[in-house]
Amino acid sequence: xxxxxxxxxxxSPQASSIAPHILLLESGLQFELALAEVNMAQDGGFTGDFxxxxxxxxxxxxxxxxxxxTEGSAIATMISSLAPDHKFxxxxxxxxxxxxxxxxxxxxxxxxxAFGLAMRPSRAVEDPALQAAVREKALKNLKQEFTxxxxxxxxxxxxxxxxxxxxxxxxxxxxxxxxxxxxxxxLEAESPYLSAWAGRMLERKAVRSALEVxxxx
Numbered sequence: 001x002x003x004x005x006x007x008x009x010x011x012s013p014q015a016s017s018i019a020p021h022i023l024l025l026e027s028g029l030q031f032e033l034a035l036a037e038v039n040m041a042q043d044g045g046f047t048g049d050f051x052x053x054x055x056x057x058x059x060x061x062x063x064x065x066x067x068x069x070t071e072g073s074a075i076a077t078m079i080s081s082l083a084p085d086h087k088f089x090x091x092x093x094x095x096x097x098x099x100x101x102x103x104x105x106x107x108x109x110x111x112x113x114a115f116g117l118a119m120r121p122s123r124a125v126e127d128p129a130l131q132a133a134v135r136e137k138a139l140k141n142l143k144q145e146f147t148x149x150x151x152x153x154x155x156x157x158x159x160x161x162x163x164x165x166x167x168x169x170x171x172x173x174x175x176x177x178x179x180x181x182x183x184x185x186x187l188e189a190e191s192p193y194l195s196a197w198a199g200r201m202l203e204r205k206a207v208r209s210a211l212e213v214x215x216x217x
Contacts, residue, residue, distance in 0.1 A: 007031035007082075010053060010061040013214045016111065017060035018178075019171040020075045021213065025206035026166070027083035033213070036061075073103040076168040088168045098162045102169035110176050114142035118183070139183065146180055149173070150191040159200060166204065174201045 009024060009031055011017035017036075024031045036050040036059050046057050054061045054070055061068060062075045064082075069075050080088035089096040117124050117138035121131035153161070161169040177198055181187050188195045201207050 006063075006065050008034050008063040010034045010036045010050065010059055010063075011214070012036045012059050015059055015214075016072060016172070016175050018175045018210050018214050019072060019168075020060050020062060020079060021210040022171040022174070022204075022206050023076060023079045023088060023168060025209050026088075026171075026204070027079055027086055029079070029082055072107060072172060073100060073168075076103070076171070080168065087165060090162050090165070090167050095162050095167070099167050099169045102161055103172060106169075106172050106176055110142070110145050114138050114145055115176070115179060118142060142180065143184055146184060146187060146191065146194070150194045153193040153197055160197070170197075170201060174198065174207065 007024070007029060009017065009020055011021060011033055012035070021033070036046055036053075046059075050059075051057055053063075053068060056070060058070065060072065060075055061070055062078060063069070064078055069078050076088060080086070089099045115138075118135050121134035121138070124134045125131055158164050160166055161173055177187075177194065
């Protein structure tokens with residue numbers, strides 16, 4: 001019998017590390033969680049111990065045996081390779097392409113540019129007088145992006161982001177949807193397909209279990 005993979009996921013509550021946590025729970029793989037300690041008085045927020053693990057000062061981080069893996073799509077690919085029966089990147093090559101397509105859009109446009117600049121406009125401009133305008137533009141972009149996502153789900157006619165089965169794209173989209181609900185107050189009313197999809201996600205035990213860790217609820 002093959003030995004159980006040695007996996008550790010570094011996470012921070014309510015952060016994008018919820019997505020790989022969901023995948024690990026779905027996979028049935030054995031893993032450990034490690035809390036990335038945050039001290040906002042320090043540069044980058046994370047403590048020195050975590051910055052030694054990932055000098056990028058970003059979570060999530062997955063340790064596989066002696067290898068440190070960063071970036072959400074890379075971590076999802078690693079988890080998928082260890083649990084191939086779960087089809088986290090779909091059934092076909094085209095499905096996998098679509099999952100990566102979602103990851104690129106969500107990590108770049110939605111997470112990095114919209115949420116990133118809305119929460120930390122100083123990443124774009126150092127002058128405090130200009131930061132309010134950066135935040136306003138980022139929030140406008142965020143609303144447009146979720147309008148696009150709603151339309152994409154509606155036109156696809158499928159139950160999940162890629163086809164009718166859960167994939168890694170759903171785990172990441174779920175995190176960003178939760179963030180967006182707290183930012184765009186009309187999101188649920190204006191996005192019936194997205195809201196119905198989120199309801200299906202909450203029916204999954206792995207999703208609820210991950211939220212218990214990250215939110216305490």
